[in-house]
Amino acid sequence: MLLLNKIIRCCREFAGCKTLILFLSLASMSLFLIACGGHSEATAEEKDYYEEEYEIPSPDNLERFFDSLQNNTEASVGIMYYDDEQYKSDSLEVWKSIRALDDFQAGRKSVFPLQQVRDVLGDMVYFQWFYATHGSRGDEDEDGIGGRIFFRNYLEQVARLCPHVDYLTSIHTGDDVAGIFTGQEFSFGHQVTDYWLLYRWKGGYHVKYLSNWSIYEQIRALVDTSGNNYLLCYTGGGDPYMASLFRATLFMKEGEEYEMVCKMDNWPNVEQYALDDKCLDYNPQAMIWTVCDMRGDKKIPAKGFKRLRLVLDGGDSRFALSD
Numbered sequence: 001m002l003l004l005n006k007i008i009r010c011c012r013e014f015a016g017c018k019t020l021i022l023f024l025s026l027a028s029m030s031l032f033l034i035a036c037g038g039h040s041e042a043t044a045e046e047k048d049y050y051e052e053e054y055e056i057p058s059p060d061n062l063e064r065f066f067d068s069l070q071n072n073t074e075a076s077v078g079i080m081y082y083d084d085e086q087y088k089s090d091s092l093e094v095w096k097s098i099r100a101l102d103d104f105q106a107g108r109k110s111v112f113p114l115q116q117v118r119d120v121l122g123d124m125v126y127f128q129w130f131y132a133t134h135g136s137r138g139d140e141d142e143d144g145i146g147g148r149i150f151f152r153n154y155l156e157q158v159a160r161l162c163p164h165v166d167y168l169t170s171i172h173t174g175d176d177v178a179g180i181f182t183g184q185e186f187s188f189g190h191q192v193t194d195y196w197l198l199y200r201w202k203g204g205y206h207v208k209y210l211s212n213w214s215i216y217e218q219i220r221a222l223v224d225t226s227g228n229n230y231l232l233c234y235t236g237g238g239d240p241y242m243a244s245l246f247r248a249t250l251f252m253k254e255g256e257e258y259e260m261v262c263k264m265d266n267w268p269n270v271e272q273y274a275l276d277d278k279c280l281d282y283n284p285q286a287m288i289w290t291v292c293d294m295r296g297d298k299k300i301p302a303k304g305f306k307r308l309r310l311v312l313d314g315g316d317s318r319f320a321l322s323d
Helices: 002-011 018-036 062-072 084-106 114-134 145-161
Strands: 178-181 194-201 204-212 218-223 229-234 248-254 257-264 278-283 288-295 298-301 307-311 318-322
Touching (some): 145 204, 178 204, 194 257, 204 248, 257 318, 278 298
Antiparallel strands (some): 194 204, 218 229, 229 248, 278 288, 288 298, 307 318
16 A cells, blocks of 8 residues: 555656546555455554554454554564564564464453563564664665554553553552553663653553653652642652753543643753752652752752752642742
8 A cells, every 4th residue: 555655646746647646546545445354443544653642442353453554554563683584583473472462352361471572572672772873774664663653553552451560661650550661671771762651541551652762760650639640750860960861741640541731851950060960859758859969878959959849739730949
C-alpha cells in the first residue's frame, strides 16, 4: 500500500495521468480493505510517535494486528542487525513473543511471557538508542521512524497485558499503580530517548507519552485532602551536577485516565554553572524541593535560591516558588 501511495504521488507530477491515478487509487483502497480482512480489531493506523493522544486498541489477535500495522503504516520491526540473516532470526523472535502474548491473552498460557518480552524490548530499545545517538543506517529507513512506530505499539500492547508494573521498569510507585519506562534494564544501560508513563488501566497498564530527552528518575502516587489521586514524575537531582536537569510533571486521575495538570521545567532558573556543585533535596511530606550545597554527607540549603513547592488543588494544582 505504501508503495502504491508513492507511485500515486509521482504520477501527480505528470499531466494526463488522471486515469492511471484513479486506477491506482482504487487498487490501493482495495488492498487496504483486503489487509483489514473485515476485522476492525486487527487494523492499525499510523499515529504521531510523540505527543498525540489516541485510543489504544485492544485487539483480540495481536499477530493479525501487527501484520496490519506493517501493511498499513511505515512500521517495521526495529532491531539492530549486522546482516540479513541475523535480522530474519531476531525478527522471528519478535513475532514469537507476539504469539506468546496472544496465547497469554486468550488463556492458552497462564504465565505472562516475561523473558521473551524483555529480550525483545531490549533489542528495540537498543535500536532506538542507536538511531538517536548515531543517526540513520542508510536508505532503508532514514530516521528510524518505522521502528519507532512498531516499538510504541508493541510497548502499548505489552503494557496492556502486563500484570505487574515492575515487570517493565524499576522506576515505579511500589504499589503496582504506575511506573516510568526507559528500557535501560533490558538493554545494558541503553535507554530510549523518550520516557513513557505507565499506569494501572483495565487490568494492565496504559502507556502515555511523558517526555523526549528530559530525564525522569522518580515517580510518586499522591492523594490530596479531597481524595484526588495524582502521579508526580520528577528528576531526582540528588547527585551533584544533576540539579540543572530538573523536571517535574504532575498528572491527576480523571475516571480511568491520568491527565497532565501542571509541569515545571525551568527551575532553578539560573545559569547552569551556578548549579555545578549543587544538588536538590526533596521533602515528600511538605512536597518542597530545595537547592543545597553538599557538606560531607549532609545537604545544606544554598543561599540565593528560591524553593519549589507543589500545591495539590485538583485541576488548579501548581508548582509555586517560595523563599
